[in-house]
Amino acid sequence: MKSEVPSKSLEWSNLVLGAGFICAAYMFGGLPVVAWNAGITGTLMVCCSAVALTRYGAWAEWSNLLLGCWAAVAPFLLGFGSAPVAMWTHVLLGLCVATIAAIQLFAGRQTDKPSGTRLKPGE
Structure with a gap:
């Protein structure tokens, strides 16, 4: 396991999105299911990003x-897809967080490979 963050700016971005x-x-606050989901999901995102930093x-x-x-599909699974502002907030922020995390995972794999080493077919 590598202890260096591939891109701290991306990790900070996820922390800010979680906030x-x-x-x-x-x-x-007027929609309790939305508020609880956003609060819990955001807190977990902030914690994961802070630890990763x-x-x-x-x-x-x-x-x-x-x-x-989860944030992107939650409006549809929890039934608040009919509240457009809440739905789009969850979908857009969720997709941003997921995309940044995927970029970080890809960058982490790229830095784990030794430079100049070719993989044989099937590896």
Whole structure:
């Protein structure tokens, strides 16, 4: 496991997006399911990103990838897809977090490969 973050700016971006989810929880206070989902999801995103900033691990990126995917589909699974602002907030922020986490995972794999080494077919 590598302890260096592939891109700290991307990790900071996920932390800020997670904080945006926490702020959205207060904005959607009139919709309890939306507020709880945004608050819990955002808090978990912030925690994973903060830990990854101090000690990088692929588990933190996988967690953010799953949390971002959850946020994107939650409006439809939890039944608040009819509230357009809440739905689009979750979908857009969730897709951003998931995309950044996927980029981080890809970058982490690229830095783990030794330079100048070719893989044989089937490896």
